Amino acid sequence: MVVSIPIKKTIVALASQTLALVFLPGIASAASFRPEEATVGSIESALGSGTSCTSITQAYLNRIQAYDDQGPALNAIISINPNALAIAADLDARYAQSGPVGSLHCVPIILKDNYETFDMPTTAGALALEGYETGQDAFQVARLRESGGLILAKSNLSEFAFSFTTVSSLGGTTLNPYDLARNAGGSSGGTGAAIAANFGVIGMGTDTGGSIRVPSSFNSLVGIRPTIGLSSRDGIIPLALTQDVGGPMTRSVADAAIALEITAGFDPNDSVTDNEKAPVKYTDFLNPNGLQGARIGVVRDLFGLDSNPESIKTTTVINSAIDAIKALGAKVVEVTIPNLAQILEFPSLSNFEFKRDLNTFLAERPVPPSGVTSLGDIIDSGLYLKDFEASYIARNNRMPPELDPEYLKIITERPTLTQTSLLAALEGLDALIYPSVASPPNIFNQPLASGAANRLSPFSGFPAITVPAGFTEDDLPVGLEFLGRAYDEATLIKLAYSFEQGTLFRRPPASTPPLESKAVPEPRTLAALSLFGFIATGLKRKQRQKVGNNC
Template identity: 45%
Template sequence: MQAEQGVLATSKEFQILEASIIDLQAAMEKGIVTSVDLVKMYLDRIERYDKKGPSINAMIYLNSNAIGTATELDEERAEKGPRGPLHGIPVIVKDNYNTIDMPTTASSRVLKDSVPIEDSFMVAELRKAGAVIIGKSNMHEFAYGISTISSLGGQTFNPYALNRHPGGSSGGTGAAIAANFASFGLGTDTGCSIRNPSSYNSLVGLRATYGLTSRAGIIPISLTQDVGGPMARSVSDVAVVMDVLAGKFDPQDPATTHGLDKTPDSYADFLNVDGLKGARIGILKEYFGDHPECEPTNKVMYRAILDLEKQGASCLEIRIPNLSEADNSRIPEFEFETAINQYLESLGEGRSYNSLVEIIETGVCTPGILKHLTAAVGHTLEDPEYQEALVNRVRFRESVEELMDKFNLDAIMYPTFKSPPPLIGEEKWGFNNGGLSAYSGLPAISVPAGFTEDGLPIGMELAGRSFDERRLIELAYSYEQATHHRKPPQSTL
């Protein structure tokens, strides 16, 4: 494995800032810091920057047990050694992941007192690996939007430009990890909701192949399109987290049968600085915007193409004939009512609400969310239009992979979002490039590609074949190490 060569400074504050999981784990092994130190320092940053100072407003809940958990993990390390690479590492999870020690609300006042009876599968796996859940992040309410505003948490702000939003729906996680409130975070992606905030916050975000990670215990939108996964400041962090989360069977999520035997011994083995040598990258020009607002993003993308080629990749323009069919909104609209009702039932007898209709009747969600929730009522999984959409989705995925085979492509490249982070109150749905991966179920990784002349972060997305996350990680790592575009926001330094 070719790991990062970052060296921890003597200042503990600098050790936190931008340090990778590999660096933090090495520091704990050498006794330079403890898990308690890390948790306290991250909590101190949250105290200084989340509701004070720039007031990023990324956090919904803090875990009162975090320091106690870190203390126990430090003692365990001293007695038995670490459980693995996440032992003692602090993490923030999006507020739609079930946590037994904090409410899980989808950042809605409707569910503000809802504490689930068990952790989500992925949260349980993180705890088992020794990670410390230090808090939960704000999200676009019920994940129905891309600007991260909610009735419970209000508006989250982009730490790179406080008059702009952080993307969504995992924008709280994006802003928090960008601002160094934890080592890494978990988001969810139905249409673009890991990759969009990763792009807007100069992060790496991976939407894995459908079925590679479990969705059990996550407040859903879509039965067949939701995916949960990591958001981090480096590709190496994403690889380390995927080693803990990917390819594990969960009886509560039958889709995970598709991910069995689809993982390498370690994704971290693919942190190869020469990964782009000999690679063939298809440039999807259809996903480059032609609106004036897209020009700053396009400039960054054209530089990225040159950087890919400098590292030994061959870049060729491609066209996906049926790309316009990649509508990632229709299927979730049919599935949402069934999915949310099933989730509410899973909360047990103590639940406050039994159905989507009851949630809507409270009238407490933000107006924009109520519009989406109401539009989802009455759809059924037996609708012929829905059934046809499922068939067309399979055909679309097959056509994309056939095109990749035809041109012997390792990945397809395009801007994660056609335009830079918008001003508060705007969402720019028409500039969303999430559909290719979300609709097909194919994996995609967003990696920092640099900044506009105005200092706004831009992400480059690489989409690949089913269960070929290892190759995407290899390509993204090689690009990241050649360019080092990631920079922390000035507002939280």
């Protein structure tokens, strides 16, 4: 079931052995730093107390090496940044000279492998895009780097973000660290499993119909699907741009708020972003008493069926979470969403838009090593997950969406109906709540009762955040989703943070415990070699950008 990727181990060894260099001997590693359940704040504290970025980075590389290829072999990571330790050494030098680069200084970040990165391949999990280096960063990735974030690795995904199970021709199948026989969710399941297993602090996923919120729920994480238009999608391999967004997946609401704050903003390369929207400091809304006096609507129609034993497990957890919300001071009422059945009859637009949007993305970039330049080329190459073959062919055979009467009817009617209905349900309320997924993570090759709640946010463009709601009787994670009005992420963060802090349901998976103390790279006097590696990376970036600009 799991595809072996020997090159991944080679890259880990290269990063751990060849690039294990500290830029300045004066910055020593501190053995007291533990990566398990670390946060942006604890990374900042560790740096302030003398821990080097190099040793922090090595600690995460150690965990990836121990648990992604060995141990439980989660298969969450497709590739590791071969320059990770050289970048960490540079961050150490800059910290010593002038303090942190930004609020994410040395914070290790895991990117779903449909985000472009100038220094690593971007593959969408497909063999057809193996080794595909576009020479540029996605908008959100550039924002993360500018804030000092360290792009540590790219994670596996459902190939081209197609499904709620993370399996791809390049990355194989990702396992759920809470139960290795179960689904990590999709399509951002590699990011979900990696962050749950403490391979990084911030993960970035994408969500077209649930692909941030489903794996976040399945891995006891916080996941934010932002308002369409809040964050740029430029540089993300598209599935359906009408519904696509990128957003954070983290172990805490605070870290998700920090990541969202950094990645939100206007981008002239993404026409749905709005330059008139003032930036919001989401961290100002981390109020532990945020549920006091709040009014919350429970949407029972989005719960799983009572006839499904798996859904009953989830409903039991969610009912306990609702009791906790009440105890934390919120007024909870049950609400009905007008026209819900009609809304849920609409299909996702990935069937209509995938071919058009993928072909446009490929046409604007250098040709991949495989030579493919379109979905048709990918099908002809045979370099893809055979389970998706029928879906690829069907999408490739569709007429252009702008000529399709069914598509035109959907994009004309669906947004207005969904938004109007949700606003009616939200009248007098701060947010709606329901299970993020109608049942817990499914055992591989058994059906998943996902439910339909995942559709409301992408169909309306409104934001949603999932937060750990507890565990089932058989210790499987369950997520609670809060949905609010457009561009009202601040309110959702306030409510989710209060719930999180009042319950503290998140716990790490038993399959990836703390490692025994391992030696980290000692400070070397090989600063020149480290500097050379980092300068070479910078030159490589400039050369690739020049190539990209000529295409």
